[in-house]
Amino acid sequence: WEGNRGKMNFNSDVIFVHPPTNFEANSKPVALWPISEVIPSSPTFEMYPYGFLTMAEYLERHGFSTKIYNLALMYLRENIDVHDFATKLDVELVAIDLHWMVHASGSLTLAKIIKEHNPETPVLFGGLSSTYYYKELIRNPFIDFIIRGDSCEKPLLELMRAIMRRDREEFDNIPNLVWKKNGRMVDNGIKWVEEDLDDILEDPDVLPQLLLSRNLESLPYRGFMENPIVPVFTVRGCSLNCATCGGSEKFYKRFCRREKLAFRSPKKIVRDLKTYNKYGDFPIFLIGDLRQGGEKYWKNVARGIKDEEIDSKLVLELFSPARKGFYEEFEGVDRVNIQISPETYDEDLRARQRTRFTNDALEKNLRWGIESGVDKFDVYFMIGIAGQNEQEVKNTVDYTDELLSIGDEIHSFIAPLAPFVDPGSPAFEKPSSKGFKILFKDVSSHVEAMKSDTWENSLNYETRTLGRREIVENTYEALSQMAQKKKIHQRINEKEYEQKVLRLKLSREANRRIRNGGDPQRILNEVKTSLDSISSTGDLYWGSPKLSLTGLIKAAKRKMLSMLPF
Ligand code: SF4
Structure with a gap:
């Protein structure tokens, strides 16, 4: 490359850009679908992968300037002009995520437009879906590089150094890189797999400062300032x-060459928490079941938190019920929220989808947790898993009555597996043995799926027991019944209940009318304004967050200093 500096100063060498699901999403019925009920994102899936933050920090630490643009969020706020965005770019590299397949359409459109206006600027793709589909993606003339695998920080740094030296010869030696030589794909192979997560995010201030700097373009999701959740990744x-997950052990092994888990040390986790604590009072999500690191590991995390008297709101993930000793160890930690996903009521189906554990074990856990002072338990169920039929969905929702009766600390959620079974997941690779039928296999069919007018047509799967329309109809039923149970058990108030039910009714009716041949655009216009004013995920969040003014001032100061020319 000749280089591309000098047009307009974006003050960064690399920009990380997160696209919306597709650039027609605002005018498509996707906005109506209840497919993001249990994540802090709208159906535009505006939350960007955590890897943006770790890569940005790694590059900054080694002397490169970076910036994150959450184009999906900007697009949600207003119909931004992507061409206008692309013409203003003046950077050495544009990095676009295709981590979750829902962004297939958005990421490809974005890359194409950026290349159109900046033919000399290299475009990089990364993420687990890019890793899976790298051969198909690199054929696109507007994608120059793909970094495969789950360890992109170091390869990206090497790529940046090669780009700055304008030395194409160096590309040959960059691990995990897929690139083009004379128009042909060169796959360097996955040769770098990070084994020590302590080398990632060395400066713990970077993440909260990035997230809390009130820089609207880089906020992770809509409503973040009102309900921030800050992640700490404990493991790679x-x-x-799990049958439908593209982040499973087998995926990491086969497609990322990861033979063993990489952990962040308890010491670093505690240091992260201590740092984040000073930025305010908001939930911090320790991502990954700490028990994967062994007993000594999780005990050291719990003890470190208590020794340092960290009083953050801690969100912990359990992949299956824990022993009583786990809760006893976390007793004394100020505030704890536990998340667990039994997926379904039927224990055999649960074993097939995730891992085997009994309802009795789950209930015991909830009781032990409450006895030990757990403040909140979030229990997640799913619609669309193999073997599930209408009756089983109903049994699952009914079962939450029992769970919610155990204690006020318990909250239950149900959501459809939508829109995609992850490419590379066990069910995607061997659908018939897992009870699934996969309907779309390649990138382009997923691109088209996200442009569908009805959400059953966007689903890339059906099961032997539930077709796509049945998954949709069962979802609406289950969500309505779940809302009712939440109201009865006083997890939501009357107004929240009415909002949820109204939202579901509007969505279901719109979907039905479109399915029956109604004009999607007209129907969308009719219901969208009403839908936008209705919140559906209030009980996802935990208490009222408070951001610390001192922390935010520090973030602002740091930002201003970083703009000075020294
Ligand atoms: S626990 Fe299951 S769903 Fe969660 S990351 Fe692992 S395989 Fe995926």
């Missing part, structure tokens, strides 16, 4: 093989 890889 996973020890389970």
